[in-house]
């Protein structure tokens with residue numbers, strides 16, 4: 630059983646999201662796909678979708694609050710409206726582009742943990758760290774666990790090397806195995822790989838030891854490609 634997640638990032642409209650979800654839902658049912666599938670649309674496209682039991686809709690981000698005066702943010706009141714109970718936290722784009730600190734990420738994690746959300750928690754190193762070797766890479770990754778309760782029952786991890794995200798450069802199977810096995814030795818949670826996963830490589834990556842699924846950006850935005858990804862991982 631694998632977990633295949635699609636992160637829309639800043640892509641798709643409300644309308645195209647609804648048709649994507651309808652199409653994927655139908656595909657899962659018709660093809661009896663049993664893997665767990667999670668789709669993270671933009672906040673503006675969240676809705677009360679009717680979905681198969683193995684398809685979950687999650688939020689890409691939300692503030693650590695129920696409601697209040699936090700311009701531009703959403704909280705659990707807005708997520709509850711659509712029954713959203715899954716959230717992505719610590720994505721590298723939020724860390725490196727939007728400037729979220731480990732302290733803020735840990736606060737957000739604690740808040741959504743206290744609400745019982747399923748949390749997909751991302752970790753991963755930038756290129757200069759990777760170039761300094763495995764030991765430094767792991768040190769960097771472990772710092773991203775500061776303030777994070779890794780025993781939380783609803784936790785899924787996603788290892789996403791920053792240099793592989795949206796670049797078309799996938800980590801080698803050797804890179805993935807080394808980092809995944811090191812993380813798995815310390816933390817016994819499902820661990821996804823993310824970073825230029827596509828139709829052609831998803832099966833190989835998801836078959837590696839210590840890889841429990843994939844968190845996919847670019848290659849998941851086209852419904853036909855995502856269906857192919859789901860098909861290619863169906864038997865794993």
Ligand SMILES: O=C[C@H](O)COP(=O)(O)O
Nearest residue numbers: 636794795824825846847
């Ligand atoms: O959340 C997904 C990851 O950032 C991977 O993105 P990507 O598949 O476009 O490389």
